[in-house]
Amino acid sequence: MNIENAQIQMRKGILEFCILHIISRGEVYATNMLEELTAAHMMVVEGTLYPILTRLKNAGLVEYKWVESPSGPPRKYYSLTPTGFESLDKLRETWHELATSTNQIINHTQLTGQS
Template sequence: MNIENAQVQMRKGILEFCILHIISRGEVYASDMLDELTSARMMVVEGTLYPLLTRLKNSGWLEYKWVESSSGPPRKYYVLTEEGKVFMEAMETTWFDLADSVSYVIKRTEEIRSKGVQPS
């Protein structure tokens, strides 16, 4: 596996969590999600986002409503359901636990390397 594939796999693993967080702020349009994810340097395209939104909706974690637009067709705005909020909070706990664990491992590796000992 090359580095690009590894990076894609890591991003896919946290994309759902990021999307739920964005939606948790209130009604949000899909293109606004794409803009924020792009600004955050998460490489996401519509072909990835829309199937994920459909899966999250089918899981009962979000819902949407159509809003008329003065500049074109109606827009679909997403919101979290109560079940989605609970799920996102559980994912957040998991995220912080994982971040702490990864930070610990990296810090230990740096400590061992700084002593001139090769980790086994």
């Protein structure tokens, strides 16, 4: 098993969920999302973030608006659509179920000393 590849796949699996969660807090600029994801060690680069944002927009989960910037070109600010909020709620439920199940397995292994 390639551990590094497994770690990357795990991060990719929850990346859209994390992006939706960040956007759910209010209108946000892509650079701010990238900064938060990087600070959380999700290891995201612009080349990863923008295709996901486009996919989420095409799925009707996010929308954006252009806002003039005093220090450069206009910026796209993203927000969730009503469908995006519904999807985020479903993903949040799934996350809690997976975390509970995974912790149950991990804690059982630790308690019994088996691997």
